[in-house]
Amino acid sequence: MDVTIFLQLVISGLLIGFVFSLIAVGLTLIWGVMDILNFAHGDFLMLAMFSAFLMFANLGIDPVFSLPVIVGLLFFIGLLTFRLVIKPVLGYHALIALLATFGLSIFIRNVVLFFLGPDFRVINQSVLAGKRISFLGLHLSLPQLVSAIGCVLITYVVYLFISKSKFGRALRATALDKDTALLMGINTNRVFALTFGLGAACVGAAGGFLVNFYYVFPEVGLNFAILSFVIVALGGFGNIGGAFLAGILVGLVENIGGFFVGPEFKYTLVFILYLIVISLRPKGLFGW
Amino acid sequence: MKKSIILALFLILLLGISSAVNAAEEVEVALLYPLSGPLTEAGKRMKSVYEVAAEVINGSYDIQGVPYAKTEGIPGLNGAKITLKFYDTQGSPEVGKAETERILQEGTAKLIIGAYQSAVSKPTSFVAERHKFPFLCAVSSSAALTERGLKYFFRVAPTDFHDSRMFFNFLDDMRKQGKKVENVAIVYEKTEFGVHAMKEVKKRVDESKGVYQVVADVPYAFKSTDVNAEVLKIKAAKPDVIIHATLFSEMTLFAKTYENLGVKSNANLSFCGGYQNPKFASQLKDTVEGYMGSCTFAEDFIRKKAQLKTINDMYKAKTDMNLDGIAMEGFTTLFVAVDAFSRAKSTDPESVTKALRTTELVIATLPGKGVKFDENGQNIWIDSTMSQIQKGEYKVVWPNEWATTAMAWPMRP
Numbered sequence: 122m123d124v125t126i127f128l129q130l131v132i133s134g135l136l137i138g139f140v141f142s143l144i145a146v147g148l149t150l151i152w153g154v155m156d157i158l159n160f161a162h163g164d165f166l167m168l169a170m171f172s173a174f175l176m177f178a179n180l181g182i183d184p185v186f187s188l189p190v191i192v193g194l195l196f197f198i199g200l201l202t203f204r205l206v207i208k209p210v211l212g213y214h215a216l217i218a219l220l221a222t223f224g225l226s227i228f229i230r231n232v233v234l235f236f237l238g239p240d241f242r243v244i245n246q247s248v249l250a251g252k253r254i255s256f257l258g259l260h261l262s263l264p265q266l267v268s269a270i271g272c273v274l275i276t277y278v279v280y281l282f283i284s285k286s287k288f289g290r291a292l293r294a295t296a297l298d299k300d301t302a303l304l305m306g307i308n309t310n311r312v313f314a315l316t317f318g319l320g321a322a323c324v325g326a327a328g329g330f331l332v333n334f335y336y337v338f339p340e341v342g343l344n345f346a347i348l349s350f351v352i353v354a355l356g357g358f359g360n361i362g363g364a365f366l367a368g369i370l371v372g373l374v375e376n377i378g379g380f381f382v383g384p385e386f387k388y389t390l391v392f393i394l395y396l397i398v399i400s401l402r403p404k405g406l407f408g409w
Numbered sequence: 410m411k412k413s414i415i416l417a418l419f420l421i422l423l424l425g426i427s428s429a430v431n432a433a434e435e436v437e438v439a440l441l442y443p444l445s446g447p448l449t450e451a452g453k454r455m456k457s458v459y460e461v462a463a464e465v466i467n468g469s470y471d472i473q474g475v476p477y478a479k480t481e482g483i484p485g486l487n488g489a490k491i492t493l494k495f496y497d498t499q500g501s502p503e504v505g506k507a508e509t510e511r512i513l514q515e516g517t518a519k520l521i522i523g524a525y526q527s528a529v530s531k532p533t534s535f536v537a538e539r540h541k542f543p544f545l546c547a548v549s550s551s552a553a554l555t556e557r558g559l560k561y562f563f564r565v566a567p568t569d570f571h572d573s574r575m576f577f578n579f580l581d582d583m584r585k586q587g588k589k590v591e592n593v594a595i596v597y598e599k600t601e602f603g604v605h606a607m608k609e610v611k612k613r614v615d616e617s618k619g620v621y622q623v624v625a626d627v628p629y630a631f632k633s634t635d636v637n638a639e640v641l642k643i644k645a646a647k648p649d650v651i652i653h654a655t656l657f658s659e660m661t662l663f664a665k666t667y668e669n670l671g672v673k674s675n676a677n678l679s680f681c682g683g684y685q686n687p688k689f690a691s692q693l694k695d696t697v698e699g700y701m702g703s704c705t706f707a708e709d710f711i712r713k714k715a716q717l718k719t720i721n722d723m724y725k726a727k728t729d730m731n732l733d734g735i736a737m738e739g740f741t742t743l744f745v746a747v748d749a750f751s752r753a754k755s756t757d758p759e760s761v762t763k764a765l766r767t768t769e770l771v772i773a774t775l776p777g778k779g780v781k782f783d784e785n786g787q788n789i790w791i792d793s794t795m796s797q798i799q800k801g802e803y804k805v806v807w808p809n810e811w812a813t814t815a816m817a818w819p820m821r822p
Contacts, residue, residue: 238453239445239450241692253669255671260671383628385629387630387633
């Protein structure tokens with residue numbers, strides 16, 4: 122087998138894996154701190170992609186430059202979601218919050234469908250579009266390369282923020298024991314709200330990058346949401362580093378496994394890996 | 410008191426009579442399409458084209474070569490108007506089946522038209538068959554649909570058989586001109602549509618007795634998040650020609666990934682599906698320059714049949730897009746239904762089915778003579794052409810009798 126093809130498979134797997142990682146980091150943050158599985162996570166991704174597309178189509182702002190606005194917007198949407206959907210059901214059975222996010226997911230998708238229609242949209246004239254770096258027979262698509270680097274950087278910043286900052290300590294304390302954190306003077310509701318905002322901002326950044334090389338339509342989030350649930354479970358619920366590494370692993374398995382076993386089985390391979398890991402380590406690869 | 414009871418009874422009677430009159434003046438057709446879910450965009454386009462077709466049938470339009478355009482309503486039923494009722498399959502065979510049952514239970518529709526995907530047309534038409542109810546299929550292309558021996562199922566569109574035969578006639582022609590086309594890669598989604606399309610391609614390859622070889626056989630999962638592994642498998646095989654059976658979402662991913670990973674082939678041919686969606690050409694522009702595919706209608710056809718401009722304009726006013734092959738197949742299908750009602754002079758399912766079996770509708774909307782069904786319900790008067798995307802527009806480039814523009818070969822010099 123041609124070595125360049127194998128190297129290309131590894132590179133392609135890594136590039137898409139980094140994007141998966143950032144999507145999953147947002148999800149794992151919310152789960153780790155609040156024990157809530159956000160079913161609307163994929164729809165947040167879709168909102169980010171649509172926002173980037175609309176800014177490009179209507180205002181001519183390239184997705185690379187609209188990224189900070191998209192991240193801010195999704196942070197705000199996260200806060201709003203917490204205030205209007207999650208907070209009223211906190212303290213009740215976890216299933217209620219899960220169903221609330223499920224309802225929110227359907228609501229968001231249908232609102233977008235109603236106002237923007239079902240059409241597929243593609244950004245093909247952005248600053249990065251169609252550009253690539255080629256060397257030694259290998260090709261790196263610039264939109265994917267920039268997205269991958271961006272996703273790694275943001276994941277690292279989030280990791281640093283959680284592990285080093287004062288808010289990060291409060292967040293970890295809340296995740297470990299909410300009641301004790303409250304007794305220590307931590308405003309847990311504020312922590313929850315900011316966590317939801319941060320999780321949404323992460324997926325917003327991923328959406329802002331993804332729109333450079335992926336099509337947009339109201340159901341686009343579903344394709345990624347299922348994979349990100351697997352990644353979160355694989356990496357260990359609530360573990361940012363775990364989600365990051367599991368995202369890369371899924372990207373590599375999908376690409377390399379898909380090539381050698383057959384592309385139609387690439388998701389089967391991901392789910393087989395997931396089942397093996399879960400049966401051996403129920404808390405995921407890096408869970409505790 | 411008595412007076413008011415009599416008045417109420419009189420009003421109820423009047424209402425009954427008036428609805429009976431309405432029933433006689435209107436013929437309802439049920440349409441099964443994906444109006445939500447991942448194929449909503451395609452479903453909505455189909456909805457628009459049927460609304461245009463109903464407008465032409467119910468109104469009076471001077472469109473040469475299109476029967477029932479000039480007359481108002483269904484001539485054989487004293488000008489009864491066609492009404493459309495849409496049912497959402499959500500792109501799911503199970504939902505499609507349930508909706509078909511609902512149509513039959515409601516009992517107001519006189520014929521069913523549907524569904525978009527072959528995988529949905531298959532079970533829904535079985536339900537109609539069980540109830541001995543006529544089912545007209547407009548666009549599903551799996552050849553297997555008309556190989557099931559159904560008596561109430563009829564299809565207007567060409568099948569994968571027709572398209573694959575056209576592809577290989579085209580490739581034979583290219584070979585004669587000394588162009589390299591022998592090594593073929595086949596790429597298809599693992600659904601009824603993709604699997605059957607490629608079965609037909611493999612049959613044509615076998616029939617060529619070694620002239621053509623499948624150097625890469627690449628099925629993939631519908632709703633993929635990326636297609637790098639698929640494209641690298643194709644790249645490793647170095648094909649001369651790539652043949653796709655792919656819907657719009659993945660087709661855009663494939664096109665972008667071919668470009669990103671530097672895959673080059675002499676030709677990239679597509680069955681109906683993503684390639685035919687006008688947005689494929691208009692949104693991806695240079696990325697898809699030179700792509701080719703089967704085509705039963707493109708705006709370019711108007712250069713050969715100027716009278717079709719009226720229909721294209723009506724559709725464009727609704728959707729802001731030009732008609733494509735799939736839309737025109739839908740348009741024609743409603744005329745087949747009207748033709749059957751008109752000749753049957755009845756809406757009774759058996760009479761309509763009998764009329765459908767003897768259809769010989771000469772209509773200028775599609776390549777070929779029009780619509781005539783064989784004993785399996787497949788239209789045998791339909792033909793297909795090869796179009797190519799050139800500067801964001803679909804141009805008919807083969808065969809010569811339909812070609813309006815010279816073909817670009819190889820697809821990217």
